[in-house]
Amino acid sequence: MRFRARVISRGYAEGEAIVSRKPVSFLGDVDPESGVIRDRESDIFGESVAGKIFVFPEGRGSTVGTYTLLRMKKAGCAPAGIVMVRSEAIVAVGAIIAGIPLVDMPEADVLEVIESGDHVRVFAEREGWVEVEKR
Known part of the structure; x- marks a missing residue:
């Protein structure tokens, strides 16, 4: 399955999906040294x-979450790519400065289409695409 999405942070990533149906704050919800969800x-x-394609509806929380994404990238524990239902400034800027491909506003309901464990490719260049291979 392949569908369009809006490009926020350019790049290409692929890997195993991890899907949260709840909003995420990178400050507090995620351990910046390991990438483990601690909420x-x-x-x-x-x-x-x-190293996964992180799929979630939206971000929440402090602007420090922007720098937490950069810290995670430097520690080698950031997501390889991000697919969001609706991005906001905190996660968008974090992905941009960390060089993590990010797309949002997909034409498919990603929280219904993508399951943790699926193989996902994120194409975020001039046009945004997400490809999903079911596990």
């Missing part, structure tokens, strides 16, 4: 976003 209220508590 006990999260539907993916204890799982790692490191």
Whole structure:
């Protein structure tokens, strides 16, 4: 399955998807040294976003989350790519400065189409595309 999405941060990434149906704050919800979700209220508590295609509805929280994404990239535990239902400035700027491909506003309901474990490719150049191979 392939569908269009809006490009926020350019690049290409592919890998295993990890999907959260809840908003995420990179400051507090994610351990910046390991990429493990540490918010006990999260539907993916204890799982790692490191090197994966992180799919979630929207970001929330402090502007420091922007720098947390950069810190994660430098520590080698950032997501390889991000697919969001609707991006906002905190995650968008973090992805841009960290060089993490990010797309949002997909033409498909990604929270219904993509499941954790699926293989996902994020094409974020002039046009944005997401390709999903079901596991």
